[in-house]
Amino acid sequence: MDATRRVALGVLVLAVAAGALALGLQRPFSVAVRPESRAESIGFTMGTVARVVAEGPDADAAVAAVMEEMDRLTSLLDRFRPYSHVALLNASNGEWVELAPEVVDVLQEALRLAELTGGAFDPTVAPLIDLWGFVEEELPAGEGVEHDHTGVAASHAAAGSSSSPTRMAGTAPPEPEAIAALLPLVDFRGVEMDPEGGRARFSKPGQAIDLGAIAKGYGVDRAVQMLREQGVVRGLVDLGGDVYALGTRADGSPWRLGIRHPRRSGQILGVLHVSDAAVATSGDYERYFEHGGARYTHIVDPRTGWPASELASVTVVAPSGLWADALSTAAFVLGKEEGLALLERLPGVEGVLVDKELNVEITSGLQGKLDLVEGI
Numbered sequence: 001m002d003a004t005r006r007v008a009l010g011v012l013v014l015a016v017a018a019g020a021l022a023l024g025l026q027r028p029f030s031v032a033v034r035p036e037s038r039a040e041s042i043g044f045t046m047g048t049v050a051r052v053v054a055e056g057p058d059a060d061a062a063v064a065a066v067m068e069e070m071d072r073l074t075s076l077l078d079r080f081r082p083y084s085h086v087a088l089l090n091a092s093n094g095e096w097v098e099l100a101p102e103v104v105d106v107l108q109e110a111l112r113l114a115e116l117t118g119g120a121f122d123p124t125v126a127p128l129i130d131l132w133g134f135v136e137e138e139l140p141a142g143e144g145v146e147h148d149h150t151g152v153a154a155s156h157a158a159a160g161s162s163s164s165p166t167r168m169a170g171t172a173p174p175e176p177e178a179i180a181a182l183l184p185l186v187d188f189r190g191v192e193m194d195p196e197g198g199r200a201r202f203s204k205p206g207q208a209i210d211l212g213a214i215a216k217g218y219g220v221d222r223a224v225q226m227l228r229e230q231g232v233v234r235g236l237v238d239l240g241g242d243v244y245a246l247g248t249r250a251d252g253s254p255w256r257l258g259i260r261h262p263r264r265s266g267q268i269l270g271v272l273h274v275s276d277a278a279v280a281t282s283g284d285y286e287r288y289f290e291h292g293g294a295r296y297t298h299i300v301d302p303r304t305g306w307p308a309s310e311l312a313s314v315t316v317v318a319p320s321g322l323w324a325d326a327l328s329t330a331a332f333v334l335g336k337e338e339g340l341a342l343l344e345r346l347p348g349v350e351g352v353l354v355d356k357e358l359n360v361e362i363t364s365g366l367q368g369k370l371d372l373v374e375g376i
């Protein structure tokens with residue numbers, strides 16, 4: 001190797017080294033630091049099986065934080081947990097009770113939705129739910145509740161994911177006099193709010209609230225907000241059938257969410273194509289008891305005190321989980337005609353109503369976004 005070539009090689013080596021150094025220095029500024037990642041978590045929270053799937057930077061941390069937050073919300077909102085804020089309010093006998101901001105928030109939204117649905121959705125229905133025994137039966141010590149959750153494909157979450165009904169404490173309808181005695185307590189207008197003071201109280205002694213028809217929807221919204229703040233671009237939040245489809249699937253197409261068949265366990269009735277929307281189902285197949293050949297389900301008509309009996313399921317698509325959850329319960333109470341009319345008149349809201357004979361009605365905006373299974 002002559003002198004000139006040796007120098008040239010030296011320069012080349014130096015240039016490469018300098019280039020590498022420059023690149024190395026520049027890397028934090030010019031190249032995306034963290035690759036996109038996908039994370040998934042399944043756990044029991046909010047009284048149900050929850051599944052969160054997320055894609056984005058730090059997806060693992062985002063999903064773990066969501067699960068923790070769902071546990072925290074449960075401890076505030078579950079009326080059967082001693083010292084939950086809802087339990088404290090229910091035991092208040094008309095005194096003002098200080099509530100966490102989240103509880104004030106859900107309660108205000110619940111009252112708004114009660115107004116909007118003409119009281120078909122009414123969180124003060126709790127005394128009737130207890131009278132009818134639409135609460136989980138206490139199991140003898142050692143007997144746990146089995147929750148079936150065999151992996152549902154990421155692109156195909158099932159709205160309403162548990163497959164067998166929960167055993168209810170109630171076994172027969174209560175006396176009509178007992179129902180009539182409680183009806184005056186079921187009145188959302190009796191809930192007085194002081195949002196600035198962060199408190200609430202009941203105007204009628206004996207009133208109590210049950211957020212079972214709205215809490216999961218609220219949880220879904222909180223989860224989606226957290227995922228978005230963490231930079232998650234696409235994902236699914238599924239709290240036992242209250243679902244939010246965040247963004248689109250990786251190929252840019254909408255998420256596909258199955259609607260459960262109300263009478264055939266494990267089968268679907270149709271598939272919804274949605275992105276950036278919430279979906280919730282209220283059905284008569286998960287929490288009910290049978291008596292004298294009739295099915296009494298856990299959704300009670302606050303006007304009569306009797307379980308709603310016209311429909312088998314209502315699935316609602318809405319901009320928020322809270323709306324989807326409350327409106328599916330309300331439409332279930334209202335029945336086919338009035339329920340459909342309610343969903344039609346609300347902007348951004350669509351629905352699928354299935355009656356006991358399995359006739360399916362859909363709102364006009366769902367055309368092209370719903371594939372019904374043939375011969376249901």
Ligand code: AMP
Nearest residue numbers: 120121122123212213282298299300329
């Ligand atoms: P969902 O499955 O979302 O329709 O909610 C049903 C749950 O909400 C029941 O288990 C009751 O705890 C409660 N609930 C029942 N009927 C009503 C009603 N008319 N308005 C509000 N909550 C209700």
Ligand code: MG
Nearest residue numbers: 213325326329
């Ligand atoms: Mg609901």
